[in-house]
Amino acid sequence: MQNEFNDNVRVQDDLYNYVNGKWISKAKIPSDQSSTGGFIDLRNNVEKIMLKDLKKFIKKPSKDELLNRAVMLFNKILDENDRIKGKDYLIKKANYLDNINSASDFSQATFYLYNNNYPLPFNMGVSEDMGDATKFSLCLMGPSTILPDTTMYNSPNAKALLEVYKNMVLTILNKLEIADGEDLVNKTLAFDKLISKIVKSSEEWADYIKCYNPYPLDKVCELVDFDFKSLLISRYGIAPKNIIIYDPKFLDNYKSLMNNNYNLYKAWAKVKLILGNVGYLSEEYRNLAGTFNRTINGTKKMVSLDKYAYRLINNYYDEVLGVYYGKKYFGEEAKADVINIVKNLIISYKELLHKNNWLSKETIEKACLKLDKMEIKIGYPDKINDRYYALVFSENKSLVEIINDLDKILNEYSDNRLYNNVDRTIWVMSGNTVNACYNPSFNDITFPAAILQAPFYSKEQSIEANYGGIGCVIGHEISHAFDNNGAQMDELGNIKNWWTDEDYKNFQTKTNLMIEQFDGLELEGAKVNGKLSVSENIADNGGVTSSIISLKRVKSDCNFKPFFLNYAKIWCTKARPEYTKLLLTIDVHGPAYYRANMQVRNFSEFYQAFDIKESDTMYLAPEKRLIIW
Template sequence: MPDVTYRQDLYAAVNGAWEKTAVIPDDKPTTGGFADLAIDVEKNLMQDLADFESGAKAYDNPLMAKVVALYRIAKDFDKRDQDNFAPLAPDLKRVADLKDFADLQQQLSDWYKTLPTPFGIQVDADMKDTAKNVVYAFAPSLFLPDKPYYEVDNENGQQLLAAFKKMALQLLQMVDKTEDEAKALLDQALKFDASLVPFVKSAEEWADYTAMYNPKDFDTFSHYSQQLDLGQLVQDLVDAKPDKVIVAEPKFYEHINEILTPATFGNLKAWLYLNTLLSATGSLSEEFRQVGGQYHRALSGSKVAMSQTKSAYYIATNRFSQLVGDYYGRTYFGDAARQDVRQMVQKMIEVYKKRLAQNDWLSEATKTKAILKLSKIVIKVGYPDKIKPIYEKMQVDPNKSLYAVLKDISQVALADQLAKFKRPVDRTEWGMPAQMVNAMYDPSRNDITFPAAILQAPFYSLQQTSSQNYGGIGAVIAHEISHAFDNNGAKFDEYGNMNNWWTDEDYSIFKKLTQAMIAEFDGLPFAGGKVNGKLVVSENVADAGGLSCALEAAKNEPETDLKAFFINWARIWRMKASKQYRQLLLATDVHAPNVLRANEQPKNLADFYTTFGVVPGDGMYLAPEKRVKIW
């Protein structure tokens, strides 16, 4: 393919021919790149799980018997169809029998463990003292994906709301509500949902990660609501009286007495009833599973529900995710590959240190702190060394319904999560399982995680050249390292504590540079809409730092092929997706659209221009004064 094509559109030159023939699986919203690797993982583990169940293959870890047992229950659709919604009926009745807030308050602690509530309580590391766990308070989720969908001129929101209403009405009648009863209940639930919209955070607001840190003394938090004793609930859940609660969404709690009033109790009750029903559809009969997935399919553009067997696979593996991940990592990745990638990560950190030392806009004081932070990053590759003890506690009773078994497992998981309040932060915990095709940086732990599933071609392979690997997994590794210095990560020190380690002048320059990154992407057209530069800024800062750092590492190798480097960078971002899914990502995802990740970041690098001969007038040309370089 002639270089002029790369000069006009790198993404299309690399992925155009593939995109013309690529077929999106009917039960998926997308294919290509990450999605294709996830499908390979899915195929391998589905076959293994089927072989475990039949006895054709043995497993080493006896705890895997629980995964197999849950899989067997989940795919017994004869029993699930026979039970219909009977397993759920007692919980629906419990909601229907609620009389008033006093009644809810009387059973609130027990209620919280199994049923929906109009708020969320979690335990996690204190952002300013990450050795300790604290209580966080959240607002509830909305029915639609994000706040802008509720705006009157949002056509996507109107279409999705119509799909949601259709599904909800059908489900309510399937649990023996008359059509009139279903319409009335749905109307009340939607009114309560609408009452939340002004006071919950949007995806753009959530992108400012540290803005969730709003510590309130326990007495203040306890008295937010006039209708429910939130303080007593927290004490019951964590079996202690905290000094403070971190209020992640203060606007919601400051207005909770406008949301929860005697006059709105009927709306709340309908909202609780509908959420109880919606959360259960995937564990009831086939009809409930199909109808309950209609809204998600409208949202994502998937054409059909996944097969019964595949849905059973996901039910089982999601509940025992790290257990399955340990099996996947040891079976399909192994320790030798783990050590090889670990060395690659360490090499990338050294390149990053060198780049920081040579940085021309940071003061020496800030450079020293930044390099210290780099040296303290904890590297997690492949799969964890140990499995969480929680899986010992989770039980799968073959005599119970799927709904009941999942309820038991969820209660164990919640109890373990809340029990962290009395334990120090476990820095060895992983934020994602080994079979997930992804990677992450955790600012509160200052660690980077690369699960086994992402460590394969086109990201990484011993059959690829070093330049290809650096354009793939190398850029991903450096991307995650860069999150330590994006607009969120830069606010945390080497121990993961939220702490300003910058000089005022340096941070002022950094903010100007991040504004330039916002400007580079803001308003770019995609999927009939425009990119929100503020929503995607942290990931773009990480992409820019990751690509430039990986480029330097590739150039340090004995043999360097920069064409192969940039081509593989574009290849890992290939994606073909439904229109609905592209619109959803544009509205809610903190990552820029894949085609823009592939095309925009190389425009900031001088080596891209010399490698492909890009000149003014070419589609890939960006004027020098508009090119953004941060790390």
């Protein structure tokens, strides 16, 4: 990326722009992207490599049967003349909804609708039980809204955005020659408005412990207006005794949402179904169906057909592609090196806990147990999960039918797990993903092969730079085990209070200080939401803390300049203003600028490395600095 630092700013006044400013001033955001830099550039590179290989496999098939299936789907998406053949199928599928006029119609049709992936006035699925992570449970929540967050309905531009949505839908319905377009879209917006008043905002979703509300089945049945029990028996054989309700407010209001509103529901479901599928019919339809999202995130044009095809096959064959990528482009030597860094970070975390001055011995021991039990997943899995073998489709069908078939297989696979034990060997992120994660239900951390490259990690860069990059990212993921959500789950991934009352109170005080530190920071005329981003800010804070002491241990004469310079570099991003504002509303991650510039001010090593004085902009009074772990 950038070769030189920005001489127009002093590092002591703005670390982020000192490191990234020069690059940012020259960088152009490609018209099909909402941002560029850092993570996104790496993603583009992985995509480029994979596209080249996939195109090669079209001409000369691989020996890997699963990979060939992914290539077959890739090729099918590229064939535009073939895609339009699915038009009749989609219209027929949508028209089925015309039969739903009442709660009793809906009761009779629910199983069919659910089984065939129609939009329902609720979302339901099987997921790990947060109270007992060895088993699965059935979860229920409200549908998503048209605007990406409920708070956006009160914003000054809500009306204009919904107008863009309306025009987009009208154009598509007209082109498909579906009658009563105006009426359908007005009803869709009316139903969406009702939904927006009873579902959670992004800030509420960020507190995921509050999603765990087990309700007895009978109670759920009382709160809905259709035969829920029969739906469950048809689908699962036996209806589960308890359902986990993610948003109780939605369920409490379910009956009033549906009361005399089936005419609104069926219009909404029809429009949602068409919008979700019409892009499979042709590039023209894909372009039209992307209008609303492009307006929201500021992107100028849709991604090219081959990139779209790659991203779509990743929805189904991600692990197949990830294992291929990992085996070919990620070496065993790098894997061993990164495992050492992870182990070092875990040792550091224990050291931090033992030196901690605000926790009791009892809580420290429990926290260390959580670290001992943490599973590490690096690169890509040894074995591809069974579900990928089930993803078989008929090449003779149109793309829209194939996608619907594949979705059906995936949903059935997911639902069939309800009465099985949880398989903890599965990976939640594939090897070709430029990201990393902590899974609270498994108490495991995953670092896919694709993120293990520069600037995050490279054998060519200094050990300090690696600890400022991948070291902080690894520390970040480990810290999620002890963020405001993770702290409420035990070493097995169950919601359980393992704290003494006083320790937990101290932790909450520190959590509130972290909320205060970020809340209201300004960017592009909008403000950071401290509550929405608190879990990620705690994780960043713990990530930098643990990476600093790890580096000190592996290199006693280390230099913190390259550490912090690379830490700022990994966050290098240039985003469209619309996108920045959108993320500030819906993303649990704070903006890159503050993840670098606000976070580093908490660390004395940063002040020493760059000789930061009270008169410098990056200076934060010692009493305001915050280190949680």
